[in-house]
Amino acid sequence: MTGTPAGEGTRAVRAGLPDPVNHEPTLPGPVFAAHFHLSGDPTGPYAYGRESNPTWTHLERAVGELEAPGEPVETVAFASGMAAISAVLMSQLRSGDTVVLPSDGYQALPLVHEQLRAWGITVRTAPTGGDAQLAVLDGARLLWIETPSNPGLDVCDIRRLTGAAHAAGALVAVDNTLATPLGQRPLALGADFSVASGTKGLTGHGDVLLGHVSCRDAGKAAEVRHWRKIVGAIPGPMEAWLAHRSLATLHLRSDRQSATALALAESLRRRAEVTGLRYPGLPGDPSHPVASRQMRRFGCVVSFVLPDRDHAERFLRALTLVDDATSFGGVRSTAERRRRWGGDDVPEGFIRFSVGAEDPEDLLADVARALDAAAH
Numbered sequence: 001m002t003g004t005p006a007g008e009g010t011r012a013v014r015a016g017l018p019d020p021v022n023h024e025p026t027l028p029g030p031v032f033a034a035h036f037h038l039s040g041d042p043t044g045p046y047a048y049g050r051e052s053n054p055t056w057t058h059l060e061r062a063v064g065e066l067e068a069p070g071e072p073v074e075t076v077a078f079a080s081g082m083a084a085i086s087a088v089l090m091s092q093l094r095s096g097d098t099v100v101l102p103s104d105g106y107q108a109l110p111l112v113h114e115q116l117r118a119w120g121i122t123v124r125t126a127p128t129g130g131d132a133q134l135a136v137l138d139g140a141r142l143l144w145i146e147t148p149s150n151p152g153l154d155v156c157d158i159r160r161l162t163g164a165a166h167a168a169g170a171l172v173a174v175d176n177t178l179a180t181p182l183g184q185r186p187l188a189l190g191a192d193f194s195v196a197s198g199t200k201g202l203t204g205h206g207d208v209l210l211g212h213v214s215c216r217d218a219g220k221a222a223e224v225r226h227w228r229k230i231v232g233a234i235p236g237p238m239e240a241w242l243a244h245r246s247l248a249t250l251h252l253r254s255d256r257q258s259a260t261a262l263a264l265a266e267s268l269r270r271r272a273e274v275t276g277l278r279y280p281g282l283p284g285d286p287s288h289p290v291a292s293r294q295m296r297r298f299g300c301v302v303s304f305v306l307p308d309r310d311h312a313e314r315f316l317r318a319l320t321l322v323d324d325a326t327s328f329g330g331v332r333s334t335a336e337r338r339r340r341w342g343g344d345d346v347p348e349g350f351i352r353f354s355v356g357a358e359d360p361e362d363l364l365a366d367v368a369r370a371l372d373a374a375a376h
């Protein structure tokens with residue numbers, strides 16, 4: 001497709017589609033190939049399946065069109081969100097560099113700290129809320145932002161942090177997993193890399209693991225692509241194709257899930273046993289002022305705290321439309337007691353709730369009934 005349709009829904013349904021060819025499908029099926037016919041010198045796009053695949057190319061174009069509509073941008077797809085995150089950190093940092101990471105980010109980030117330190121990289125951390133990372137930027141090579149943060153749902157000002165980081169000579173990467181490109185566009189807010197797990201809301205059906213990195217600078221994209229090639233953290237063609245197919249409904253899912261998440265947050269605000277309620281779209285939430293400036297949809301995750309572990313477990317068991325499962329962003333609602341993993345610094349009764357695409361009345365009624373049941 002040439003041209004840039006104005007509407008996000010129009011863009012989502014057409015993103016990354018090849019020009020029409022008679023008797024060919026609209027979205028070509030997955031190409032399963034370890035190698036491609038190749039005679040003579042190895043030139044041209046497709047030679048070996050660890051380096052490139054036409055199904056990835058279509059998906060990468062599609063994600064790029066959503067991350068930076070109408071602008072030249074390169075996207076590299078990965079086997080998982082962690083593969084994408086590691087690719088940026090490990091392709092950009094060298095021994096002796098300093099990196100600033102969030103102290104309240106995704107629970108696998110601390111495992112990455114250990115590896116970075118072992119390679120002689122200095123790791124500094126600060127919380128997401130209040131733009132606290134600003135205070136530790138001095139001398140950094142890379143600033144890593146996660147906003148909204150998972151699972152605490154704090155939000156930082158991407159434009160402000162990016163301006164300060166660039167002035168200090170640091171690159172900026174934003175983990176855009178929770179927002180998805182329809183919720184926020186980090187590259188337009190100044191970031192050098194927009195990185196995300198596609199496992200969550202981007203693909204939205206809880207059936208694939210995937211990740212991506214988008215960036216404007218062709219040289220940096222080449223470094224990330226090279227990292228994928230040497231580490232081999234490549235997406236399967238089937239996963240890449242499923243992801244592309246799912247992008248066509250991203251706007252529908254995001255609109256429904258964000259609207260229901262707000263309704264859920266509003267209903268939880270009226271419950272006496274609920275404390276620590278967080279949703280960036282909720283007026284009055286500490287994240288709301290910054291979130292409303294830089295986000296277009298506030299996402300599907302609502303966090304809150306029930307009085308104790310038993311209370312939270314009774315609540316989860318009493319839900320009938322919500323699966324007790326980790327991850328988030330799927331069309332089927334899930335919730336979990338986050339503390340069970342041990343990693344996040346959250347209370348025992350902390351619930352991370354991922355709102356799905358169910359009818360809002362059904363979901364809210366199920367939650368109200370489960371809260372009532374858990375109270376005794």
Ligand SMILES: *Cc1c(COP(=O)(O)O)cnc(C)c1O
Binds near residue numbers: 080146177197200211
């Ligand atoms: C899930 C998640 C990741 C990791 O993604 P995987 O696809 O599970 O590797 C990274 N960042 C955030 C914010 C996440 O929620």
